[in-house]
Amino acid sequence: MGLWEGQQIDQIQQQFPIPYDHFFNEPHLYRPTGHGESYSELLERTIPAIDHILAEHKGQQVLIVTHRITLKVIMSYFLGKQLHEIRGMPDIHPTALCKIIMDNDVAKVELYGDTSHYRE
Numbered sequence: 001m002g003l004w005e006g007q008q009i010d011q012i013q014q015q016f017p018i019p020y021d022h023f024f025n026e027p028h029l030y031r032p033t034g035h036g037e038s039y040s041e042l043l044e045r046t047i048p049a050i051d052h053i054l055a056e057h058k059g060q061q062v063l064i065v066t067h068r069i070t071l072k073v074i075m076s077y078f079l080g081k082q083l084h085e086i087r088g089m090p091d092i093h094p095t096a097l098c099k100i101i102m103d104n105d106v107a108k109v110e111l112y113g114d115t116s117h118y119r120e
Contacts, residue, residue: 002036028083039083042073050076052110068092078107
């Protein structure tokens with residue numbers, strides 16, 4: 001998150017209004033302030049790692065735990081979405097579950113942001 005690490009949301013919104021808006025509403029335009037990753041860089045780093053995990057564990061069940069935005073980028077990839085389409089995807093809440101079934105290297109999203117395990 002670059003310079004945003006450890007900052008309060010209202011401070012980020014005041015100091016960096018355009019990048020903040022891009023982060024949530026125009027992910028393909030987002031550029032981190034200071035160090036950090038753009039959505040494109042996150043995608044370029046994450047998908048090869050996922051592909052490697054899948055290749056190493058073909059036919060097995062795999063659990064991957066990650067952060068919300070990373071998970072949203074992963075799910076957008078498996079749903080065939082472009083980065084500019086992420087803004088229209090439902091949010092993924094903390095501890096939400098996503099499930100992808102691989103069948104002959106074809107991905108099928110079975111769960112997206114499931115929170116049925118939350119207590120009411």
